[in-house]
Amino acid sequence: MKNNWLLNYIRFADGLAPVLLDGQFGFIDHSGQVVAKIPYNQIGGFSEGLLAIKVKNKWGYINKYFEITIEPKYDEAGTFSEGLAHVQIDNGVGYIDKKGFFVIQPQYDAASGFSEGLAIAGNYPNDDAFIDTKGNVVLKFSDDLTCIASFSCGLAQIGIRDKFYRYIDKNGKIIIEQKYEDANSFSDGLAAIKMNGKWGFINTLGEIVIEPQYEDCRNFNENLALVYINSKTVFIDKQGKIVIDISGSGFGNFSEGLATILVDDKYGFIDKTGAIVIKPQFNLDFYLTEGMGFWNISVNDPHKLEYERVMARIREKKRLKFQI
Numbered sequence: 001m002k003n004n005w006l007l008n009y010i011r012f013a014d015g016l017a018p019v020l021l022d023g024q025f026g027f028i029d030h031s032g033q034v035v036a037k038i039p040y041n042q043i044g045g046f047s048e049g050l051l052a053i054k055v056k057n058k059w060g061y062i063n064k065y066f067e068i069t070i071e072p073k074y075d076e077a078g079t080f081s082e083g084l085a086h087v088q089i090d091n092g093v094g095y096i097d098k099k100g101f102f103v104i105q106p107q108y109d110a111a112s113g114f115s116e117g118l119a120i121a122g123n124y125p126n127d128d129a130f131i132d133t134k135g136n137v138v139l140k141f142s143d144d145l146t147c148i149a150s151f152s153c154g155l156a157q158i159g160i161r162d163k164f165y166r167y168i169d170k171n172g173k174i175i176i177e178q179k180y181e182d183a184n185s186f187s188d189g190l191a192a193i194k195m196n197g198k199w200g201f202i203n204t205l206g207e208i209v210i211e212p213q214y215e216d217c218r219n220f221n222e223n224l225a226l227v228y229i230n231s232k233t234v235f236i237d238k239q240g241k242i243v244i245d246i247s248g249s250g251f252g253n254f255s256e257g258l259a260t261i262l263v264d265d266k267y268g269f270i271d272k273t274g275a276i277v278i279k280p281q282f283n284l285d286f287y288l289t290e291g292m293g294f295w296n297i298s299v300n301d302p303h304k305l306e307y308e309r310v311m312a313r314i315r316e317k318k319r320l321k322f323q324i
Helices: 307-316
Strands: 017-021 024-028 034-037 050-055 058-063 068-074 085-089 092-096 102-108 119-123 127-131 137-140 145-148 156-160 165-168 174-180 182-187 190-195 198-202 208-214 225-229 232-236 242-244 259-263 266-270 276-283 287-291 294-298
Touching (some): 165 182, 174 190
Antiparallel strands (some): 024 034, 165 174, 198 208
16 A cells, blocks of 8 residues: 555644654644644654653653653653553563553563553463453453454454454454454444455444455544555545545545645645645654554664664564554
């Protein structure tokens, strides 16, 4: 698909979107006006009013006024969801509240954010589980599972060793029995699934609502999904109708009514009519970095920012089988 994955991380959240200004991160509002420029080279994404930032090799958090509210002291830091954020300190991952206090002590090799009251946390090699916001194990995973995604719309996507995908409820019961070649999590009530080499969409009953016909696709966000068909990238609605068909070399998902668009290596934003509301003018000179459940964007090449340590850890240990 002609869609840069990084564009999904350059999106509006809490009314702000990240941009590069003279080699530094800044933020714009919905009108495209620059509201702040911040002196950090690595950041997470705004969520629930807080943004993870890296200062002298440690992570902390700032608020929407760009004031430090949780002092940088973590080795890694995730975004807040349902009032908690997963952070790594001293080689263990745990969960903190918005005051920086540990609610679930560091004890995992990797973890995800909370969704619908549950998060995925685990230790190498076979100790993965869904936990609640107090750290209690709600659902253990069997060795037959090859991947697990977070709950959405009451269901979670799983991969089984037969290399097909299905969906379970919060009791671990397989609810959608159909075997899919590939599948995404539910979003906006629908999930993208792959059958016979093509992508389509199902509802939470497992009923096909948009026939598999796409070469590639993304999840629905704000009732629109990005799909690739007949060598074109377009946005469709939940009836499968094309609603946005414009030229661009890359697109992100919709968030707060706007989606990123890449034109001539510059990104801006479109609205749900396909009109460009913030002119493509910002350089996409970001790097997307990932390690054991943590995602962030960097101004510089992550390998120059001690990410060899993170990547070495991933190579050294078998990747946990869940998807973040």
